[in-house]
Amino acid sequence: MNKVLHISASPRGPRSESRAIAATLLDTLRELSPRTPIEEYDLWDGTLPEFGPDAAAAKMAVFAGETPQGAPAAAWDAARQTFRRFDAFDRYVFSVPMWNAGIPYILKQFIDVISQPGLVFGFDPATGYTGLLRGKRAAVIYTSAVHGPGRGPAFGADFQTTYLEDWLRWTGIDDIRGIHFRPNLVTADAATGRRLAHAEARDVAKLFLNGEDR
Template sequence: MKIMHVDASAKRERSNSRALSHYFLERLRDEGAEFEVDYLDVTIDTPPHVTEAFAIATYTAPQDRTPAMKATLAGSDALCQRLLAADAFVFAMPMYNWSMPSAFKAFIDSVTRTGLTYVNADDGRVVGQLSRQKVLFITSRGADLRPGSPYAGMDALTPSLKAAFGFLGVADPSFVDAQPLQFANPEARTEALQRARAELDAVASSWGSSSAESSLENHDVLSGVTA
């Protein structure tokens, strides 16, 4: 299994989302899952923000693109291929002012590409090309946005991630949200991180089980064994 792991926190060693994403991968290994990681830190390798040249090039038919257009799209093309080659995604990020970091939004803009990560069917439907991948979003939130909280209605991060990746074919992503952190007392922060790690344990167990089943099925096919 190939996992594309994307971190999006501006913090480094103090980042809770980074720590949780690495915790998840360690737990997945503990479950016996065999995988390789394609790692991207979008705070370091930030995709360029959309420009007029990018917008024109991406909606120009491939056979009509000039060398300059192809050069403009080269980085985006490469990112799209990395997503298409992955079997699973682990996206980790903090919530900034109720939504996602701008570096991760730039990532979404770069990989939402007609003819690559989504195609237009003959009947007019848009068909996302990321429907086979498992997807886990790990987020850290300063405030408590769980149902019943005064801030529950201010979560713009979850619906925007569901919409953006749903368009690309992701139907049932997993979310693990560590909250409240920044604006909570030490006891509440500790409890929030413990809850998040427990939820990540469950996701790791699920992914580990499905990975083992997939490996067994592949072994049976290669061995000529059928059910």
């Protein structure tokens, strides 16, 4: 049975638009498949380890074919535990608000922690990277309050979608379903866009577990 992990990158709790759309998707999954295990991972809950000098030293040691020792070994173990929590699931739902044209730093920290050789990727000096997370799927809810389709550069740019989807494909996850809610909260009524995003979340949920084509 497929297991679903919701990774929330918003610190806004019940006020978060991305989390609310993710909740609609997950509630629909529960209705469609009540026995499907679903777990929530709030990246702001304080359990995400740092990726600092010791972790960087461990990563380079592993790249060199060495075994991390001392403090780097402890940092490497924390990174592997975080990866194992992630890898235990087959399906992922990411709720991702736009921050400064990109993703929240806590999500970048999560990506840096788990993106390790032999875990997320393999590397060959002649052929480059190989993603190791095969056979998994992801649904990503993207929200932004100012940037959106058809708005000029004064309303920002989108490095949020491009970064996250490039990373997912790099890991080997190429079945990605994106849901976008991008109202211009300064000049437009967001109700229509919000309603459409929640409807799309329900539609994605119907396809998320059963393998139908997008």
